[in-house]
Amino acid sequence: MGQIYNSKKLMDDIARLQSSHDLIELLSGIQQSMAIYESGIQEVLTKLEILQRDARFSKHNPIESIKSRVKSPMSILEKMHRKGFPISLESIKTNLNDIAGIRVICPFIEDIYTVADMLTRQDDLKVLEKKDYIQNPKPNGYRSLHLIVETPIFLHDQKRMMRVEVQFRTISMDWWASLEHKIRYKKDLPELDHVNRELFECAQMGAQLDARMEKLQRLAETAAAEQHTDSRWGERRSGPLTR
Numbered sequence: 001m002g003q004i005y006n007s008k009k010l011m012d013d014i015a016r017l018q019s020s021h022d023l024i025e026l027l028s029g030i031q032q033s034m035a036i037y038e039s040g041i042q043e044v045l046t047k048l049e050i051l052q053r054d055a056r057f058s059k060h061n062p063i064e065s066i067k068s069r070v071k072s073p074m075s076i077l078e079k080m081h082r083k084g085f086p087i088s089l090e091s092i093k094t095n096l097n098d099i100a101g102i103r104v105i106c107p108f109i110e111d112i113y114t115v116a117d118m119l120t121r122q123d124d125l126k127v128l129e130k131k132d133y134i135q136n137p138k139p140n141g142y143r144s145l146h147l148i149v150e151t152p153i154f155l156h157d158q159k160r161m162m163r164v165e166v167q168f169r170t171i172s173m174d175w176w177a178s179l180e181h182k183i184r185y186k187k188d189l190p191e192l193d194h195v196n197r198e199l200f201e202c203a204q205m206g207a208q209l210d211a212r213m214e215k216l217q218r219l220a221e222t223a224a225a226e227q228h229t230d231s232r233w234g235e236r237r238s239g240p241l242t243r
Contacts, residue, residue, distance in 0.1 A: 029089045030073040037070045037100040039153045040162030044102055047125070051118055062111035064171060067103045071096075097129065097148045098165040105174050108214045109134060112145050112168040119149075119166070126150040128163065134173075140196065141203025142177060144169045172206040 048066055055061040071079075076099060080087055085095045092099070106112045112134065120127050129148035137143045145168040150161050169177065180199055 026087065026089065027073055030076060030092065033089070033092075033099075034070055034073075036153070036155075036160065036162065039155075040100045040151060040164050041068045041070065041102060043151045043153055043162070044119075044125070044149065044164045044166065047119060047122060048102070048104060048115075051115065060107075062106055062108075062114050064105040064107050066105070069101050071099045071101070097163050100162065100164040101167065102164060103167045103169065103174070106168060106170055108217055109170055109210055110214060112170065116145060116147060116166075116168055120147065124152065137203070137207075140180075141200040142180070143173045143203065143207060144177065170210050172209050176203050176206045 045066065045068055048063065052061065052063040052066065055063065076092060076096065077087065079096065080092060083095070085091050104112075104115060106115060119125065126149065127147060128150055129146075131146040133142055133144045133146065147166045147168075148163055149166060150163050153160050153162050180203075183195070183199070
């Protein structure tokens with residue numbers, strides 16, 4: 001984990017690198033950019049919501065819920081400072097891919113790849129980066145599928161290509177990640193081996209639960225299909241004979 005700065009310390013550290021005037025202009029520029037990043041989110045969000053609505057007419061909806069957020073100016077500055085990037089609007093645009101973020105929660109692991117495929121097949125969306133932490137979990141146990149996509153937005157005088165990070169998780173992945181964040185965030189604690197071990201074991205239990213629930217889903221689908229076939233044969237056998 002990177003060092004977490006409180007607001008005053010962060011501003012003091014950045015102020016040593018820039019004049020107060022430049023810092024005020026930077027914060028103002030970031031604030032103005034928020035609306036553009038919101039527009040990028042809205043473009044991708046609309047695509048996902050259409051897929052979610054369309055799936056309501058099928059037997060199984062692969063999207064449980066959708067969340068979105070834009071990083072706050074302080075979070076942007078904290079990450080830039082922590083990563084050692086130059087502090088400027090152009091540097092922020094170049095180096096940060098997760099300012100605009102969407103999280104898609106799916107019932108099952110298979111649904112994650114189904115929805116990701118449906119989204120990325122759309123011809124006005126470009127995939128810039130893919131990180132599969134489901135097939136290759138992080139050392140702490142974190143699991144998710146991350147995509148960085150680029151989508152056009154149309155302003156009054158220009159077209160802009162905006163990057164949006166889309167995270168796909170199952171319910172158990174999201175539960176673990178949310179609680180892990182609450183346990184660790186802004187605690188300013190040293191690394192504790194027993195806490196790390198417990199969190200990792202919880203992540204493994206979540207992965208096992210996902211696998212078992214997906215197996216049960218497939219068994220239920222198979223049983224339902226067989227029952228449907230049997231009922232159709234029953235109707236045929238009990239129907240009138242034809243010459």
